[in-house]
Amino acid sequence: MSNILNVSPSPHAHGKETTKKLMFxxxxxxxxxxxxxxxxxxxxxxxxxxxxxxxxxxFEYLIQKFIFxxxxxxxxxxxxxxxxxxxxxxxxxxPVFIIIVGSFVSIAIAKMTFGGLGNNPFNPALVGRVFMxxxxxxQMTSWPVPAGFSTGYADAVTGxxxxxxxxxxxxxxxxxSQLVTQIPTPSxxxxxxxxxxxxxxxxxxxxxxFAYLLIKKxxxxxxxxxxxxxxMIFTLILWLLNxxxxxxxxxxxxxxxxxLGAIFMATDYVTSPMNPKSMIIYGCGIGILTVIIRVWxxxxxxxxxxxxxxxxxxxxxxxYIKPKRFGExxxxx
Amino acid sequence: MPKTFPIGGVHPPENKITADTAIELLPVPSSVVIPxxxxxxxPAAIIVNKGDYVKTGQKIAESKGFVSSNIHSSVSGKVNxxxxxxxxxxxxxxxxxxxxxxxxxxxxxxxxxxxxxEVRLSGExxxxxxxxxxxxxLGGATFPSHVKLTVPAGKKCDVLIINGVECEPYLxxxxxxxxxxxxxxxxxxxxxxxxxxxxxxxxxxxxNKTDAINHLTKLATIFSGVTVHxxxxxxxxxxxxxxxxxxxxxEVPSGRxxxxxxxxVHNVGTAYAVYEAVQKNKPLFERVVTITGxxxxxxxxxxVRIGTPVSWLIEAAGGMPEDTGKIVSGGPLMGKAINNADVxxxxxTSGVILLPKDESERMEISRCIRCGxxxxxxALNLEPYLLMTLSEKGLFEKAEHxxxxxxxxxxxxxxxxxAGRPLLDYIRLGKTAVMKMVRERNMK
Numbered sequence: 001m002s003n004i005l006n007v008s009p010s011p012h013a014h015g016k017e018t019t020k021k022l023m024f025x026x027x028x029x030x031x032x033x034x035x036x037x038x039x040x041x042x043x044x045x046x047x048x049x050x051x052x053x054x055x056x057x058x059f060e061y062l063i064q065k066f067i068f069x070x071x072x073x074x075x076x077x078x079x080x081x082x083x084x085x086x087x088x089x090x091x092x093x094x095p096v097f098i099i100i101v102g103s104f105v106s107i108a109i110a111k112m113t114f115g116g117l118g119n120n121p122f123n124p125a126l127v128g129r130v131f132m133x134x135x136x137x138x139q140m141t142s143w144p145v146p147a148g149f150s151t152g153y154a155d156a157v158t159g160x161x162x163x164x165x166x167x168x169x170x171x172x173x174x175x176x177s178q179l180v181t182q183i184p185t186p187s188x189x190x191x192x193x194x195x196x197x198x199x200x201x202x203x204x205x206x207x208x209x210f211a212y213l214l215i216k217k218x219x220x221x222x223x224x225x226x227x228x229x230x231x232m233i234f235t236l237i238l239w240l241l242n243x244x245x246x247x248x249x250x251x252x253x254x255x256x257x258x259x260l261g262a263i264f265m266a267t268d269y270v271t272s273p274m275n276p277k278s279m280i281i282y283g284c285g286i287g288i289l290t291v292i293i294r295v296w297x298x299x300x301x302x303x304x305x306x307x308x309x310x311x312x313x314x315x316x317x318x319x320y321i322k323p324k325r326f327g328e329x330x331x332x333x
Numbered sequence: 334m335p336k337t338f339p340i341g342g343v344h345p346p347e348n349k350i351t352a353d354t355a356i357e358l359l360p361v362p363s364s365v366v367i368p369x370x371x372x373x374x375x376p377a378a379i380i381v382n383k384g385d386y387v388k389t390g391q392k393i394a395e396s397k398g399f400v401s402s403n404i405h406s407s408v409s410g411k412v413n414x415x416x417x418x419x420x421x422x423x424x425x426x427x428x429x430x431x432x433x434x435x436x437x438x439x440x441x442x443x444x445x446x447x448x449x450x451e452v453r454l455s456g457e458x459x460x461x462x463x464x465x466x467x468x469x470x471l472g473g474a475t476f477p478s479h480v481k482l483t484v485p486a487g488k489k490c491d492v493l494i495i496n497g498v499e500c501e502p503y504l505x506x507x508x509x510x511x512x513x514x515x516x517x518x519x520x521x522x523x524x525x526x527x528x529x530x531x532x533x534x535x536x537x538x539x540x541n542k543t544d545a546i547n548h549l550t551k552l553a554t555i556f557s558g559v560t561v562h563x564x565x566x567x568x569x570x571x572x573x574x575x576x577x578x579x580x581x582x583x584e585v586p587s588g589r590x591x592x593x594x595x596x597x598v599h600n601v602g603t604a605y606a607v608y609e610a611v612q613k614n615k616p617l618f619e620r621v622v623t624i625t626g627x628x629x630x631x632x633x634x635x636x637v638r639i640g641t642p643v644s645w646l647i648e649a650a651g652g653m654p655e656d657t658g659k660i661v662s663g664g665p666l667m668g669k670a671i672n673n674a675d676v677x678x679x680x681x682t683s684g685v686i687l688l689p690k691d692e693s694e695r696m697e698i699s700r701c702i703r704c705g706x707x708x709x710x711x712a713l714n715l716e717p718y719l720l721m722t723l724s725e726k727g728l729f730e731k732a733e734h735x736x737x738x739x740x741x742x743x744x745x746x747x748x749x750x751x752a753g754r755p756l757l758d759y760i761r762l763g764k765t766a767v768m769k770m771v772r773e774r775n776m777k
């Protein structure tokens with residue numbers, strides 16, 4: 001017999017799903033939001049995204065090649081996703097060197113120090129973002145106002161985010177009914193016509209991405225739905241208690257990074273729990289923490305912090321929250 | 334809405350190339366090799382000697398103990414030698430080599446093709462007949478059928494489940510059998526019902542075989558207590574516990590048997606073998622085998638004598654294609670890769686698949702990205718990624734606690750893993766170690 005036969009244990013078939021395909025699926029799901037941010041913020045969006053992606057890939061390459069001295073795996077798409085997500089969390093006029101510093105923190109500190117893909121406990125893009133927010137508070141909170149496709153970069157007109165307007169106003173003793181006139185209408189917010197980081201503004205584009213992720217079975221509904229659901233319920237209660245002091249649930253969902261966080265950041269495979277029960281607990285934790293930070297905390301926005309805090313609980317959840325096994329309930333032997 | 338089991342499962346491409354190919358009689362080869370252990374349990378003891386002349390259907394090895402099975406000659410001819418062979422699983426075992434001379438059947442076998450639906454034997458006689466005829470589960474597990482039909486004192490069985498799921502890709506032997514031998518199968522089901530003393534039998538068939546569902550549904554109207562149920566296509570629905578859950582919504586507890594929830598599962602192929610044994614006095618010495626593969630010129634379903642070398646079967650199907658990289662005995666998800674085509678077809682061989690080279694290599698292993706797809710795919714809601722890590726690190730006590738021994742090795746986790754991690758390989762390793770640990774603990 002001329003053939004040399006391959007002998008290996010079963011199964012002898014594979015689903016053809018690969019890490020690379022999953023990562024590029026996420027990239028595709030991010031495209032609608034990328035296109036809307038280019039539409040709103042013009043060149044700025046392109047420059048920020050390109051810088052972030054290139055520097056993330058470069059840091060990953062350099063570390064794998066010269067420090068790990070192991071095969072380089074930047075083509076797996078994970079650094080590309082981190083780069084895109086980091087960019088989506090930034091104002092579209094941020095100085096380029098800050099982006100490079102943020103990318104370094106994301107890849108080198110948050111990801112590679114733990115051993116690279118699969119081992120990092122915290123979402124790399126969020127670690128980068130929070131680092132930048134704390135280190136460069138001014139640059140990180142001056143949000144360009146969408147001005148149609150603009151070719152300006154650093155000279156863009158800036159304004160506060162709706163969340164910041166509300167937070168600031170309430171602190172100064174203004175009532176919500178007065179403040180409402182200063183913020184965009186829900187339909188404007190749905191379309192993304194407001195100040196904010198470049199990827200978070202357009203709810204509809206993020207929802208298209210969500211639908212794509214679900215259809216392609218890249219993520220399940222558990223985490224996004226429990227985050228959005230718990231934020232809605234919590235803010236609804238607060239709103240019903242005092243509508244003059246607390247914004248309505250719709251506002252909380254559409255303003256800030258809830259959708260971007262719930263759909264793309266909290267669902268990061270590596271840093272989120274692995275079974276549905278834990279996913280729901282994790283999602284609700286993020287939702288509740290977000291509202292607490294937004295309503296009572298120092299920052300107008302709390303999604304990033306909420307996700308990072310819940311990331312820390314993931315190993316614990318994986319160890320102690322177990323799915324109900326098939327045939328588990330043995331009654332009297 | 335067709336039913337299915339609720340937890341986990343995967344949808345591999347069906348590749349049922351031979352679904353429309355009628356069962357053909359495979360010519361008897363010039364010699365056969367019949368292993369003495371073609372079933373779960375003790376190997377049978379050989380009762381023939383070198384040089385003996387045996388007839389087709391003659392018993393050549395006798396069941397040793399309760400969980401064991403008789404073995405019959407599938408051909409007539411002279412015993413050439415009794416020697417060890419490497420079987421499908423890759424292990425050495427004893428086998429009887431017979432050189433074929435003509436095809437002289439034992440006289441007691443009724444070779445008339447007329448279908449006899451009236452069951453004359455009593456329950457006990459049926460069970461004895463199954464033991465005598467060497468009937469084992471033909472779905473692939475090869476558990477001796479007489480054992481499954483003997484309900485121990487204190488246990489009760491109220492419904493019989495017949496497995497016509499055939500959820501493995503490529504395989505079509507059960508499908509063809511249901512289409513071509515429907516009445517015999519239903520008579521077999523009635524015989525099994527009589528042996529178990531139950532009044533109800535449910536046949537579960539996945540709805541990618543609508544022709545078989547329709548055919549059996551039509552025939553079942555004249556068999557009292559037998560109903561046919563369409564199931565949604567999902568692997569591993571043919572697994573006993575998953576099928577029970579899907580059909581009657583009972584959950585077999587971990588480490589227990591279907592009888593603990595009042596049911597017994599038999600395969601359609603077994604029902605047919607039982608029919609032949611009880612109504613036609615014919616021992617189990619041939620079975621339907623699917624020989625298939627994308628590059629084969631004449632893939633098909635053949636009625637094959639036990640002991641026929643796989644190479645003979647491949648010849649009948651048009652010869653081994655150039656690009657063959659792997660020969661799988663059984664389905665692609667749970668079957669075994671064989672290392673040469675000389676191994677014989679045994680009672681548990683439901684199919685032989687020739688995979689092309691590009692499908693026979695595993696993908697490169699990369700890091701676990703903790704996507705949780707293995708948990709989603711596991712039909713038992715285990716955590717394969719964790720079981721693999723625990724087995725890899727030798728933490729067997731922890732693995733036992735995480736119920737590694739519940740794993741039925743369906744392979745859904747390895748199938749779905751985007752990082753190509755060999756989850757099931759390590760789980761098997763861990764399972765063996767845990768079972769050994771438990772045995773030693775029980776001995777103390």
